[in-house]
Amino acid sequence: MSGPILSLRGVTKSYAQGNAFDRLLGRDTRFVALDGISLEVARGDIVGIVGESGSGKSTLANIAVGLTKPTSGDVLLDGEPLSVLMRDHAGPWRRRVQMAFQDSSSALNPRKTVSRCLTETLALRGVPREQRETEALAMLELVGLGAELAPRLPHELSGGQRQRIGLARALAMKPDILIADEPVSSLDVSLQAQVINLLSRLTRELGLTLLFISHDLALVRTLCSRIIVMCKGEIVEQGACLDVLDRPSHPYTQLLIAAVPKGIAGRRKPTSAPSRGHAQDSVG
Ligand SMILES: Nc1ncnc2c1ncn2[C@@H]1O[C@H](COP(=O)(O)OP(=O)(O)OP(=O)(O)O)[C@@H](O)[C@H]1O
C-alpha cells in the first residue's frame, strides 16, 4: 500500500478537571491535552516525537495504539479508521500496532514471570507451543538480556531490564508499527546504543515503522528520519530530522535545542545563526 501507514486527523483529547461546583456553575473545566493533531507516518519511517514534559507525547501514543479514545478526530491505519478496525478487526489492529511503555514498572503484570509474559505474547501471535520457549529466549537475547532472567518476576528486575522486557514483548508481536515511549531512558549509554542499534536494524530489516518518543535530542538525531515537535498539546514543527534540528524555525524548537548542553546534541546552538549546509560539530 502506498499511502501513509498511520494517520491522525484533527485528534483532540480533553480531560475533565475542576470540582463538581465548577461543573454545576457551567465553568469551562476541560483540560486540553491534545489540540487538533494531524500527522501522517509513512511505512518504514522512524519518527522522533519530542517536546517538554506534559506536552502530550504519551497521550498521542496511547491514542495511536488505541488505548485512549480521542475526544474528537480520527486515527487511521492504512486509511481505515481505528474505530472501525477496533470493532471489526480488534485482534489484527492490536497485533499490528504495539507500544513499549514509558513506565515499565506498571506495564508488566507483577505476577507473571518474564518467560510467561513473553510466551503468552507469542501465543497471541499464533506461535506453536513447542517453539515459544526458544523464541522467548531469542527475544531476550535480541534486547541484550540473558536466559537467567526468564524465571524472574518484574519486581526482581532492574528498571532497565524491565524496560527491555517491555520492548521485547512489543517486538514479539512482530508489529508493523512500534510506538516506543522513552524506551531507553533508564538504560546506561552502552545499552542505549545497543537498543537504538536494534531498533534501527529492525526498521531496516523488517520494515518496522517506529514512533520514538524521547527527551534525548541526540538519540533522536541519530535514529530518526523525521521529527515532530510538540508543545502544549500541539505540533509546532515537523519535518526531516536533521533539517529541523539544524535549522529549527519555531521559537519553541529553538528553545528546546538551546536547552541541551553544548556538544551533547551534536550540533551548535540555534543562536549561532544556523545556515544551510554548515558542518555538524559531531554526531552524538
Ligand atoms: N488521565 C488524565 N487525566 C487528566 N489529565 C491527564 C491525564 N493523562 C494525562 N493528562 C495530562 O495531559 C497532559 C499531557 O500528558 P502526557 O503524559 O501526554 O505528557 P508527556 O508529553 O508524555 O510528558 P512526559 O514527557 O513527562 O512523559 C499533562 O498535562 C497531563 O497532566
Ligand SMILES: [Mg+2]
Ligand atoms: Mg510521557
